[in-house]
Amino acid sequence: MERLPLLATVTEAVQRYREQFFALLRVIALPALAYAGMSYLWNQWSSASPLTRPLLLVAQALPLTLAALSCHRVLLLGPESVPSFGASGTQARDWRFVGMAAGLFVITNLLLQVPVTATFLFLQLDNPGLLSMEHDTISAIGRFAALPAIYVACRYSICLPAIATDRPMRMRQAWACTRGYGMRLLLLIGVSPWLLHFVQRSLADLFASDTDYAIASNLMFWLFLPLEIALLSICFRRLDQVDVAA
Numbered sequence: 001m002e003r004l005p006l007l008a009t010v011t012e013a014v015q016r017y018r019e020q021f022f023a024l025l026r027v028i029a030l031p032a033l034a035y036a037g038m039s040y041l042w043n044q045w046s047s048a049s050p051l052t053r054p055l056l057l058v059a060q061a062l063p064l065t066l067a068a069l070s071c072h073r074v075l076l077l078g079p080e081s082v083p084s085f086g087a088s089g090t091q092a093r094d095w096r097f098v099g100m101a102a103g104l105f106v107i108t109n110l111l112l113q114v115p116v117t118a119t120f121l122f123l124q125l126d127n128p129g130l131l132s133m134e135h136d137t138i139s140a141i142g143r144f145a146a147l148p149a150i151y152v153a154c155r156y157s158i159c160l161p162a163i164a165t166d167r168p169m170r171m172r173q174a175w176a177c178t179r180g181y182g183m184r185l186l187l188l189i190g191v192s193p194w195l196l197h198f199v200q201r202s203l204a205d206l207f208a209s210d211t212d213y214a215i216a217s218n219l220m221f222w223l224f225l226p227l228e229i230a231l232l233s234i235c236f237r238r239l240d241q242v243d244v245a246a
Contacts, residue, residue, distance in 0.1 A: 020074050189235060
């Protein structure tokens with residue numbers, strides 16, 4: 001059975017991103033504005049109450065998730081499959097997608113706790129000065145320790161474009177469909193966001209003031225987001241074709 005080709009998959013994802021660029025911008029415009037509003041409230045209210053931060057996180061996650069759903073549909077079904085301003089949260093499909101995204105978030109974070117905590121406890125015992133290390137060094141260690149959890153999340157994540165295209169896929173089916181492709185999925189949709197985040201951060205660092213940095217960082221986040229989603233969409237389409245052929 002043909003493997004998931006790395007270069008061809010990336011090339012196809014970039015091509016679809018370029019072809020549908022303006023349609024993608026159209027469907028993420030309102031979610032981006034809503035997300036920016038929630039970010040502003042976060043800065044204003046984050047210290048107001050212990051419940052404020054988690055509530056604002058949930059509020060931020062909803063437009064972000066609906067934007068991802070809209071992007072999947074544009075990329076896999078075409079712009080005509082999405083309302084003018086993207087998914088509105090009024091369809092049963094929208095909430096199935098939100099529910100699956102929330103479930104994957106919870107599962108991934110639960111899986112992250114054990115290896116990340118164990119790694120830092122081990123390093124702290126071996127190196128009492130760990131906490132004084134550079135932030136980038138600690139982040140790199142944390143990301144390496146997180147790879148097993150990200151691997152699992154990548155294999156289950158193809159449930160998202162399946163739901164977006166009205167072809168619901170159970171998590172057991174997703175695991176079977178991605179058998180033999182786990183490491184490639186890890187590289188394509190697990191590691192690539194880190195690389196894009198590095199590019200985003202490097203470009204935003206060119207701006208001196210905090211306000212300019214925040215604006216540039218958020219703008220690039222929303223420009224890169226559809227590309228990340230395109231990688232997942234194309235992985236799903238290629239693996240789904242292989243699975244059907246098998």
